[in-house]
Amino acid sequence: MLKKAIIMVAVAALAATGALPMGWAQTSATGPTGEAKANVPNLLEFTMNIVKKMDSTKGETDPWNQGVKINPATAGFDFGQLQPLYDTDPTSPTYGEFLYMKGQFYYYVLLMAATSGRRYKITEAGTQLTGGGTTLPRESVVLIPDYQWLDEIGEVAQLAPPTGAYLGPPATATPVLESLVYQSDLNGETRIVRAIVAITGPAKGAKYPFNWSLGYNGSSPGAGGSKQEYTTWKPIGLNQKSGDYKGSITFTLVLN
Numbered sequence: 575m576l577k578k579a580i581i582m583v584a585v586a587a588l589a590a591t592g593a594l595p596m597g598w599a600q601t602s603a604t605g606p607t608g609e610a611k612a613n614v615p616n617l618l619e620f621t622m623n624i625v626k627k628m629d630s631t632k633g634e635t636d637p638w639n640q641g642v643k644i645n646p647a648t649a650g651f652d653f654g655q656l657q658p659l660y661d662t663d664p665t666s667p668t669y670g671e672f673l674y675m676k677g678q679f680y681y682y683v684l685l686m687a688a689t690s691g692r693r694y695k696i697t698e699a700g701t702q703l704t705g706g707g708t709t710l711p712r713e714s715v716v717l718i719p720d721y722q723w724l725d726e727i728g729e730v731a732q733l734a735p736p737t738g739a740y741l742g743p744p745a746t747a748t749p750v751l752e753s754l755v756y757q758s759d760l761n762g763e764t765r766i767v768r769a770i771v772a773i774t775g776p777a778k779g780a781k782y783p784f785n786w787s788l789g790y791n792g793s794s795p796g797a798g799g800s801k802q803e804y805t806t807w808k809p810i811g812l813n814q815k816s817g818d819y820k821g822s823i824t825f826t827l828v829l830n
Contacts, residue, residue, distance in 0.1 A: 614690070620827055622686035622766065627652075627679055630774075637682035637768070646683070651823050653677030653773045656810065673775060674809035680772035685755070686727070687827050689762040696755040696767060697826050700748035705819035710748075710773075713808040715821075716783050717747035719755045720768035727766060736763045744783055744804035747771050747823055755825065771823060775809055782807050 626641035634640040656675040661668045687694055698717055703710040719741040724731045735741075742754030756767040776783050784803045 617688040617690045618692075618694075618827065618829065619688055620685055620825075621688045621764075622684060624682075624684040626682045626684070628682060629678065630676070630680055630772075631678055637684060641682065651681055651771055652679060654679045656773065658812065659775065672812060674811070675773070675814065676775060677773035680770065680774065683769040683771065683825060685767045685769065685825065685827075686764055687758070687762075687767075688764060689758075689827075689829060692762045692829050693758055693760050694762050695757045695828060695830050696769075697752040697828065698747060698749075698755050698769065698771075698823065699752040699826065700746075700823040701821040702748045703819035703821040706815050706817040708815050710810060710814070710819055711808040712746045712748045712750070713804075713806050714773060714810045715747040716744065716770070716772050716774060716804065716807065717753050717755070718744045718770040718772070718783065718804075720770060721756075721765070722768060725766040725768075727764065732765055735759075735765060736761070739763070739765070741767075741802075743802045744807075746806070748821055752826075757830075769825070773810065775807070 623646050624637075625644050625646040626637040627644050628634040628637065628641040632640075654677055656677055659673045659676045661671050661673055663669060685696055687696065700715070702712050703715060721735055721741055723733050726732065736759035738759040740757050742756065745753040747753065755769050756765075758765075774783065780803075782803045782805055784801055
């Protein structure tokens with residue numbers, strides 16, 4: 575009787591403390607609960623808007639590590655004093671002859687758009703440079719859109735443009751209407767787009783100024799780029815009247 579009484583007391587103690595045998599243990603529990611939400615803003619802005627002033631006399635070509643960063647909202651595009659450029663290639667039939675006038679400085683504009691997943695385009699417009707009652711040829715101020723596969727977004731190379739996206743062709747930076755810099759894909763994916771603005775002329779061995787619409791230094795990793803020429807380029811000659819010339823250059827992001 576004493577042994578049976580001890581067992582009954584032990585069972586009663588378990589019930590009193592809320593403890594249950596292992597076969598009755600619960601398998602889940604619920605803590606604090608409530609609605610989870612966040613708001614994604616409806617964006618239409620340049621999230622990166624960098625202008626680098628590059629010195630052509632120093633051979634500057636890398637906008638990430640060379641040149642001087644300027645405030646795009648307040649600083650203008652000052653190409654400096656134009657310099658006469660002569661053919662210095664002794665194998666050229668025009669060796670020693672004047673070629674065209676070239677600015678000391680040129681500009682890299684680095685743009686990255688945020689549009690909340692909507693199709694967009696980046697355009698450039700400008701007014702013809704005027705001074706002393708005359709103008710520079712519209713086609714002498716060059717806009718060269720550029721896309722580089724290895725430019726990084728969040729420390730990751732952006733690689734190829736999205737399907738359906740493309741650059742505008744080399745054109746004048748002081749057009750009558752506007753020049754296309756970049757057309758996005760239908761989903762408006764974010765990419766870093768470069769635009770070169772300069773008073774210059776053809777690269778050595780080329781008839782017209784040109785760019786490569788795809789690629790890193792002219793080609794994608796393991797693939798070729800697409801060459802586009804600016805066939806309407808006009809040089810600034812020695813007969814251009816001296817003095818200061820002024821105009822405007824503006825980049826615009828718009829949904830389309």
